[in-house]
Amino acid sequence: MKALVLTSPGAFEVQEVAVPKPGPHEVLCRIRGVAICGSDPEIIRGGLAGIWPPFYPFIPGHEWSGEVVEVGDGVLGYKPGDRVAGEAHKGCGYCRNCLQGRYNLCENYGTAATGHRHYGFISQGAYAQYNVYSIRAINHMPASVSFREGALVDTAGVTLHGMELTGITPGGTVVVIGPGPIGLIAVRFAKALGAARVIVVGRGARLDAAAAKGADAVVNFEKVEPVQAVRDLTGGLGVDEVFECSGAPGTFAQAVRMVRKGGKVSLLGVPPDTVREELPFKYIVHNEIAIFGSRANPNVSRKIIEMMGAGLIKVKDLITHTFPLEEFATALDTFVGRKDGVIKVVIEPNGPEA
Ligand SMILES: [Zn+2]
Numbered sequence: 001m002k003a004l005v006l007t008s009p010g011a012f013e014v015q016e017v018a019v020p021k022p023g024p025h026e027v028l029c030r031i032r033g034v035a036i037c038g039s040d041p042e043i044i045r046g047g048l049a050g051i052w053p054p055f056y057p058f059i060p061g062h063e064w065s066g067e068v069v070e071v072g073d074g075v076l077g078y079k080p081g082d083r084v085a086g087e088a089h090k091g092c093g094y095c096r097n098c099l100q101g102r103y104n105l106c107e108n109y110g111t112a113a114t115g116h117r118h119y120g121f122i123s124q125g126a127y128a129q130y131n132v133y134s135i136r137a138i139n140h141m142p143a144s145v146s147f148r149e150g151a152l153v154d155t156a157g158v159t160l161h162g163m164e165l166t167g168i169t170p171g172g173t174v175v176v177i178g179p180g181p182i183g184l185i186a187v188r189f190a191k192a193l194g195a196a197r198v199i200v201v202g203r204g205a206r207l208d209a210a211a212a213k214g215a216d217a218v219v220n221f222e223k224v225e226p227v228q229a230v231r232d233l234t235g236g237l238g239v240d241e242v243f244e245c246s247g248a249p250g251t252f253a254q255a256v257r258m259v260r261k262g263g264k265v266s267l268l269g270v271p272p273d274t275v276r277e278e279l280p281f282k283y284i285v286h287n288e289i290a291i292f293g294s295r296a297n298p299n300v301s302r303k304i305i306e307m308m309g310a311g312l313i314k315v316k317d318l319i320t321h322t323f324p325l326e327e328f329a330t331a332l333d334t335f336v337g338r339k340d341g342v343i344k345v346v347i348e349p350n351g352p353e354a
């Protein structure tokens, strides 16, 4: 099969490699769509070499959909031909966090002998024609959800997990900071879950995209002070929930000041390790501001697939570009360089869906 192989930090090529064999409770999947994640360029560049990936040669990619082609021993509930969407995190299944359904926080992270996997980060990933997955890391997908849409289940899941942590106030007002792919999907999920109004904070072409794709109001932080602007849009009170989707310095403290008394903040964007924030300690205490770190997308894929299938969440228009695996370098360049109005790029290692 063909696969995108990282051969050393910063170097990659499309190579012929052996098709892997599914072990017990695993399936071999034909990858039909895999979206480039904001975390992929750093992994490919080698900025996290030794951690993500822990070794070379390595196949990255984790936001995927496809079809089952072969099942390993003990697999029930999946058969060749089934359409599925994947998840990156597969916990050990028996640590305290896994037992509580928090497999994104598995206490055996990185120890493969426990059964833990993090596909595309420390376990071989989806930028290939085939890969094996635990049946815990796949979810059935109906024919009404295309493979391209299925490749966005992962990204959509990041927003839904953040919203499950805070809840969404029915009829309330939400702020989304950072109109990248996660932020744009967050706008739609906030609405689907009952928010009456969504304000997006950002700048440039992506803020324009937010205005065109569902935001009720936009705040350009290059032109106005964003906390004051959000307060002005809410009669001085602040909003019910803020979803920080940029990971940029300064936005955490802004988010805390944007919510109303008793409001909630969910941090979805991943900042660099070096970012430190100065927070209003007493203000958070006296106003009972709740703050949630939010990592990845546990226990939300099935909900998203059902919502996509029922037309409650649309993502098709956020897929601006598709490429075959052979053109990965161009695809990456388009995504990283934010060229040509790009939002989400989907790679199709086995060609487009008929
Ligand atoms: Zn991702």
Ligand SMILES: [Zn+2]
Pocket: 091, 092, 093, 094, 095, 096, 097, 098, 099, 103, 105, 106, 107, 108
């Ligand atoms: Zn675990």
